[in-house]
Amino acid sequence: MIYLFTWNSDFLVSENVFKWKNQFIEKYGDFNLVHIKQISDWEFDSYSQNILSSSFLWEKKLIIIDLHSELEEKISEFLLKILDKIPESNILLFNYPKPDKRQKLYKEIEKISEKKEYNAESENDVINIIKGKYKDKISNSAINLLIRYKSNNLNKIISEIEKLLILKDYIEDSDVFNNIIPELEESIFLLIDDILNNDIISAFKKIDIILNDTNIYAFYNNLLANIRTSVYIMKLKKEKLSPNEIWNILSLWNKAFLAWKSYKISFERLSKLYLSLINLDKKMKSWVMVGTEDNDFRFELESCLLAN
Numbered sequence: 001m002i003y004l005f006t007w008n009s010d011f012l013v014s015e016n017v018f019k020w021k022n023q024f025i026e027k028y029g030d031f032n033l034v035h036i037k038q039i040s041d042w043e044f045d046s047y048s049q050n051i052l053s054s055s056f057l058w059e060k061k062l063i064i065i066d067l068h069s070e071l072e073e074k075i076s077e078f079l080l081k082i083l084d085k086i087p088e089s090n091i092l093l094f095n096y097p098k099p100d101k102r103q104k105l106y107k108e109i110e111k112i113s114e115k116k117e118y119n120a121e122s123e124n125d126v127i128n129i130i131k132g133k134y135k136d137k138i139s140n141s142a143i144n145l146l147i148r149y150k151s152n153n154l155n156k157i158i159s160e161i162e163k164l165l166i167l168k169d170y171i172e173d174s175d176v177f178n179n180i181i182p183e184l185e186e187s188i189f190l191l192i193d194d195i196l197n198n199d200i201i202s203a204f205k206k207i208d209i210i211l212n213d214t215n216i217y218a219f220y221n222n223l224l225a226n227i228r229t230s231v232y233i234m235k236l237k238k239e240k241l242s243p244n245e246i247w248n249i250l251s252l253w254n255k256a257f258l259a260w261k262s263y264k265i266s267f268e269r270l271s272k273l274y275l276s277l278i279n280l281d282k283k284m285k286s287w288v289m290v291g292t293e294d295n296d297f298r299f300e301l302e303s304c305l306l307a308n
């Protein structure tokens with residue numbers, strides 16, 4: 001039997017693979033368990049032997065293969081050749097989060113496998129997962145703050161909770177605030193939230209913090225990319241597309257929660273801001289700015305935010 005554990009949540013896919021692995025060991029022991037975590041072409045003969053040979057002494061054998069979307073073609077070809085040769089006594093489980101659905105390998109596995117999808121599409125999904133896993137160990141406000149700090153990335157959120165629980169029996173939002181520093185991408189998301197909610201004063205404060213450790217031009221490029229995503233999302237919302245449709249069209253993955261969010265800024269105002277930021281790049285490359293120093297570029301950038 002072939003199983004495919006997949007979809008957009010690395011954490012949920014991995015957690016359920018782990019459960020299957022433990023259940024198999026409890027019933028059959030670990031002798032007839034093979035977990036291929038990093039497939040490489042120089043071990044093809046060994047893989048074939050492990051995947052295609054029947055179990056020893058026991059009635060079942062479990063082979064787990066971890067896959068990712070950027071597989072080399074020769075690895076895909078190898079797996080395609082053996083898919084129809086799996087013995088009935090063998091259970092082949094593909095651990096394949098965030099697959100490239102265009103790949104021939106994925107399409108073939110999907111055809112012949114029992115597929116189990118594990119999704120964390122919205123902020124509510126993530127909240128429910130955390131509440132289920134850490135019942136009575138973390139406050140709702142701490143969960144919400146972690147989601148903001150880690151941009152709804154479930155893997156990062158779980159990692160931070162595990163670290164905090166080493167020292168704390170119960171996590172409050174103050175524990176998150178005092179011990180966890182938002183990474184650049186997450187800091188940008190917090191800034192974007194302020195911009196999209198027309199809170200420019202708070203946005204300027206976050207820019208001060210971000211630019212203490214980040215080059216102004218790297219910050220600008222990151223800001224522009226995220227504003228662009230927000231423009232696309234709001235445009236599709238105006239066209240009456242559902243959050244699920246938007247998530248699929250834009251391939252948002254761990255940013256899926258953005259399709260469910262609502263903001264105070266209008267689409268027209270956001271579009272105008274985006275065009276102003278693009279024009280700022282043109283001004284820089286055309287040498288028509290006020291000055292050429294980092295502070296001059298920052299002045300122009302903040303002027304864009306104020307003007308829109």
